[in-house]
Amino acid sequence: MHKAVRISKGRGGWGGPLIIQPTDEKNMIVSVTGGGVDPIAQKIADMTGAVAGDGFTTGIPENRIAAVVIDCGGTARCGVYPRKRIPTVNLMATGPSGPLAKYITEDIYVSGVNAEDIAPADAQETAGIVREAPVPAEARSGAGKSQDAVTRIGKGVGAVVGKFFQAGRDTIEMVIKHILPFMAFVSMIIGIIQGSGLGDVIARTISPAAGSLPGMIVISFICAIPFISPILGPGAVIAQVVGVIVGEQIAKGAIRPSLALPALFAIDAQVGCDFIPVGLSLGEAEPDTISAGVPAVLFSRMITGPIAVIIAYIFSIGLY
């Protein structure tokens, strides 16, 4: 018999409270936290009588999942499971954000969760929890009636204008939620690098090594080492910061401009390594495929990371 628990948002968190009630079929608490079962996932499993599983290294079929525990600071992952209407517990205090923000709602998602936010649920709370995809609100009425030409043209124009307007709205939201915050953060780093003289230190020490083909091959190989690459991945934050530092060195003349191309691949050998099981489940992969796919991608990068740098180096001949 499985018990229900009530999970509330933690300090600075958002959403919830969620009632997690595993059943005989849905009896897995899946931890997608970059390898291993997080203690929070284990605690939820212990309190409910469910089984905790590591969703990073082993694939778990979606129809067995009672809840997912993630640690996502606001990139793609925090929306993936809410989109599938799987109850999602985020250890980071992240609100609705990322490209899938619209799927992150209070009835399916709770964030900033600590161990003390998990409590046994009352009997009345567990009654009547339904987690189905919301029914689309608009029901088509009057379809099939013939419309005159003017009405049809009018509707057609309206639909196109509506699409353009929605595109504009999506774009502005993207700029405000993602691009501007990153520009602010990176501007701060650049200010500190330029103003403190750190840039000169980097130019004298690291750039000579990083600004050569062997140096870049070594960097790509290090980024691709299977236990390092998933850590470097999330949100491409590290790749972006390193990209800015390399750009600064190009501007200073410490690195040749033509080397920009191989550098782009050298600093990005780890791209998406943190996201493999989630990406595969978006592609509706079977659990066995995920189990084989995670090591396959991770090891492949050790080979293809340096190869990418070499190809880019060849293509950089004649650039600038």
Place this chain on the structure above:
Amino acid sequence: MDYLAKLAEGFINLFNLGGATFLSWVTGIIPTLVVLITFVNALISIIGEERMDGFAKACGKFFLLRYTVVPVIAMFVLCNPMAYTFGRFVEEKHKPAFYDAAVSFCHPITGLFPHANAGELFVYLGIANGITALGLSLSPLAVRYFIVGVIVILIRGIVTERLTLRFMKKGEG
């Protein structure tokens, strides 16, 4: 006293420099970016994502297209991270290789089509800013980044496909 004043000046100077950088980006990068992304978003929503499905399914059968055309179109139309849902159009044993190819294209595409991964622009923009600072044109870099990106994802697809088959066999035995 002088020393303290110098220190304060140095401290605020860090943020003045950062502020100047921020301003140059907001006025130099954002306006074109906003209009471009709006255009492409509208185009994609008018074409409709469903229409790409049949095309992707047909291309998924051939390895040359599976790790080049399909991930590029997926990333262009669906963007990061929904591009990976195109994995459903390829065979089970090819899914990890397809994911590897698609995710490896989420930055090379941003040089020409920033809408595809607008949240992670600075992998490219960070380095590209150095080129701009030297007064050089970005177009050659963006085009080559795209082309090399396609070659690299093809190689990644092939290597990862081999490794996946090997790990799958190991799992059985």
